[in-house]
Amino acid sequence: MSTDSMFVHKMWEQDELSKMITKGKVPFPMLSDGGGNVGKMFGVYDEAAGVDVRGRFLIDPDGVVQGFEVLTPPVGRNVNETLRQIQAFQLVRKTGAGEVTPSGWRPGKTTLNPGPDLVGKVWEKWTVDQAFDD
Numbered sequence: 001m002s003t004d005s006m007f008v009h010k011m012w013e014q015d016e017l018s019k020m021i022t023k024g025k026v027p028f029p030m031l032s033d034g035g036g037n038v039g040k041m042f043g044v045y046d047e048a049a050g051v052d053v054r055g056r057f058l059i060d061p062d063g064v065v066q067g068f069e070v071l072t073p074p075v076g077r078n079v080n081e082t083l084r085q086i087q088a089f090q091l092v093r094k095t096g097a098g099e100v101t102p103s104g105w106r107p108g109k110t111t112l113n114p115g116p117d118l119v120g121k122v123w124e125k126w127t128v129d130q131a132f133d134d
Contacts, residue, residue, distance in 0.1 A: 001030075002030075009032065012030075033052060038052075039051075053070060053072065054073060054077065055068060055070040055071075058082075060089065066089050084105075087106075091107075097114065099111040099112065100113075
């Protein structure tokens with residue numbers, strides 16, 4: 001979603017995005033926040049410039065913001081990190097927080113079971129090598 005019009009989105013999709021993705025079609029809806037109302041609600045609307053700054057909000061099925069990131073325009077976002085975080089939130093939700101994901105967790109890697117027994121012993125259950133290997 002951005003403050004750009006649907007016409008700018010269409011041009012962006014045809015002239016840029018479609019060339020950057022494998023199947024040639026954007027797999028998500030592009031929404032326009034022409035007046036900045038949604039940006040204002042999330043605190044990312046820049047009144048002086050009349051645009052939303054780059055923000056990413058992960059909202060669960062209950063409408064609760066679980067994570068967010070706001071970046072200034074010169075810094076790009078990492079889609080793979082967004083997907084990793086979504087997968088982590090989905091796993092935690094599925095297990096009722098019976099499993100949690102440590103820093104850098106990826107699907108298939110070690111999860112943690114929260115509780116008093118874990119305090120001071122995270123290193124026994126999880127190592128940097130497990131979380132950050134390729």
